[in-house]
Amino acid sequence: MYSSVATPAEARVDQAAIRHNVALLKERAGGAELMGAVKADAYGHGLVRTSEAVLEGGASRLGTAFVREALELRAGGVTAPILAWLITPAEPLDEALAADVELSAADARLLDEIAAAARRTGRVARLHLEADTGMSRGGAPLAAWPELLARALKLRAEGVVEIVGLWSHFACADLPGHPSIERQLEAYAEALKLAEQAGAAGSHVIRHIANSAAAMTLPAARYDLVRPGIAMYGLSPIPELGDFGLRPAMTLVARIGLAKRVTGGSGVSYGHLYTTGGETTLGLVPLGYADGILRHATGRAEVLAGGRRRVIAGRVCMDQFMIDMGDDPIAAGDEVVLFGPGDGGEPTAQEWADTLGTITHEIVTRIGSRVPRVHLNVTTGTSRRP
Numbered sequence: 001m002y003s004s005v006a007t008p009a010e011a012r013v014d015q016a017a018i019r020h021n022v023a024l025l026k027e028r029a030g031g032a033e034l035m036g037a038v039k040a041d042a043y044g045h046g047l048v049r050t051s052e053a054v055l056e057g058g059a060s061r062l063g064t065a066f067v068r069e070a071l072e073l074r075a076g077g078v079t080a081p082i083l084a085w086l087i088t089p090a091e092p093l094d095e096a097l098a099a100d101v102e103l104s105a106a107d108a109r110l111l112d113e114i115a116a117a118a119r120r121t122g123r124v125a126r127l128h129l130e131a132d133t134g135m136s137r138g139g140a141p142l143a144a145w146p147e148l149l150a151r152a153l154k155l156r157a158e159g160v161v162e163i164v165g166l167w168s169h170f171a172c173a174d175l176p177g178h179p180s181i182e183r184q185l186e187a188y189a190e191a192l193k194l195a196e197q198a199g200a201a202g203s204h205v206i207r208h209i210a211n212s213a214a215a216m217t218l219p220a221a222r223y224d225l226v227r228p229g230i231a232m233y234g235l236s237p238i239p240e241l242g243d244f245g246l247r248p249a250m251t252l253v254a255r256i257g258l259a260k261r262v263t264g265g266s267g268v269s270y271g272h273l274y275t276t277g278g279e280t281t282l283g284l285v286p287l288g289y290a291d292g293i294l295r296h297a298t299g300r301a302e303v304l305a306g307g308r309r310r311v312i313a314g315r316v317c318m319d320q321f322m323i324d325m326g327d328d329p330i331a332a333g334d335e336v337v338l339f340g341p342g343d344g345g346e347p348t349a350q351e352w353a354d355t356l357g358t359i360t361h362e363i364v365t366r367i368g369s370r371v372p373r374v375h376l377n378v379t380t381g382t383s384r385r386p
Contacts, residue, residue: 008286009254009371013045014378015053017234017247017341022057024245025228029215032222034058035083035208037229038073039065044292044364045233045250046373048076053375054232055080063227067091070101083128083165086138093117102126102164106140108151111161118160127152128165129200133187133209134180135171145191149198165206166195173213173221174238184209185220212237216244234341235360239350248348250364251340252371256305257320258284259330268322269314273299281325285336288319292366293338297321300355304337304346306330339363 026034036059037043042050051062051073062078064070065086073082084096085104094117096103105111105127118125129152132139140148155161168188172178188209195201207223212231214221217238231237234248264278276282283305289295295316302309303323310323323336337346349363356363 006255007372008257009252009291010374011044011367011371012251012253012340013050013373013375014247014249014251014341015049015056015375016377017249018045018050018053018232019057021232021234021246021249022054022059022228025212025215025226025231026058029222029226030219032210033060033206033225035061035063035225035227036232037063037211037227039063039069039229040365043229043233043361044367046375047072048078049373049375050249051076051078057232061225067093067096067101067103071095071099074099074101085128085130087114089113094121097121097123097125100126102128104128104130104138104165104167105148105152106130106132106138107144107148111148111151111155115155115158115160124159125161126164127161128167128206129163129195131166131168131188131191133168133184133191135169135184137169137171139168142187142191142194145194146198149195149200153198153200163200163205165208166192166201167207168209170209170211170214170221173211173218176217176238176241181218185218217241230361233364235349235364239354239360248341250349250367251346252287252338252367253340254285254287254336254338256283256330256332256334256336257286259325259332259334267314268324269317271315274314274322274324276324281327281330282313283323283325283330283334283336284320285323286320287338287371288317288321290318291368291371293321294356294358294366297352297356301338301352302347302355304344305334307345309345309347 036054038051041047061081063083067084070082070084083102114125130139132141172180208225210221210226212228215226234246236243266276268274298316306328313322313324339349340346342348349360352363353360
């Protein structure tokens with residue numbers, strides 16, 4: 001079996017930063033429980049190890065998109081309550097119930113599938129019923145909400161399900177003042193009222209709608225539990241309002257694979273989109289679009305190399321890109337920082353997102369499986385302010 005001490009690149013994940021961010025969010029939640037959203041490999045940070053730090057920081061629950069993510073957490077030894085909320089046909093529901101994974105449901109079809117799994121396994125399914133309060137994505141529209149409640153209550157009376165949560169999701173909480181926010185809060189309050197009237201609510205039923213942005217800025221949305229995602233990883237849910245004291249957890253680094261002198265007028269990489277202005281040193285960075293470095297970072301995104309920022313020179317390739325060092329020294333094995341917390345002058349994930357016209361969620365979740373996640377405990381310092 002091939003093994004190597006060194007890797008061409010790695011994503012260093014600061015567990016101390018994760019704990020700091022979760023503790024800060026917990027404080028801002030004003031007494032509400034905290035469910036850490038760890039879907040998509042914990043936003044690219046490494047599912048099991050990062051989830052451990054999330055729980056250590058003060059979260060009492062975890063949330064995943066898919067059942068398979070929840071099962072991976074159980075296989076990794078995580079025993080905290082887990083909610084899987086994106087349940088598609090043919091999911092391993094029997095395994096989910098056997099592993100005490102809580103499930104979300106928004107229509108009668110799924111309720112019946114979950115109930116069938118409960119009967120097969122002899123395990124009571126713990127349900128979070130989702131209301132669509134205005135995002136028009138998951139959830140039951142309010143017009144269909146009473147029917148969903150009635151079906152769930154019938155299954156509860158049979159003894160195959162327990163209703164443990166009533167939830168929804170914001171569309172525009174990251175846009176302070178957007179009129180849909182108040183409309184969704186009103187719709188959610190109506191959904192809760194209908195649930196209470198039907199007998200599906202109570203002190204044991206968790207009410208939750210707040211994501212990272214709402215947890216930070218909307219006290220009325222916190223209810224019993226908040227579900228932060230991006231903020232746990234130290235990335236602002238509303239960048240125009242600052243960093244909220246969060247600490248970016250991921251630093252993406254690579255080691256120069258090749259350094260060489262070339263003459264002026266040399267075309268660099270596919271299409272010769274970049275041409276050297278004079279004799280210069282080029283450095284090969286062994287990361288490419290197969291690793292999540294967006295192809296349109298070509299000639300736009302910066303990295304830190306040799307103590308200075310350098311713009312990507314020429315087309316980003318599948319496995320590599322080039323940087324122009326001029327006459328500054330660089331050698332194979334030297335470290336290049338693509339993004340991090342910014343303490344050493346390196347770009348941040350927020351800067352990459354702004355440069356490429358996207359959001360930080362995409363920057364960190366796209367980092368591929370060829371890049372190992374290295375989990376460290378780095379002492380957190382003063383948050384970098386924009």
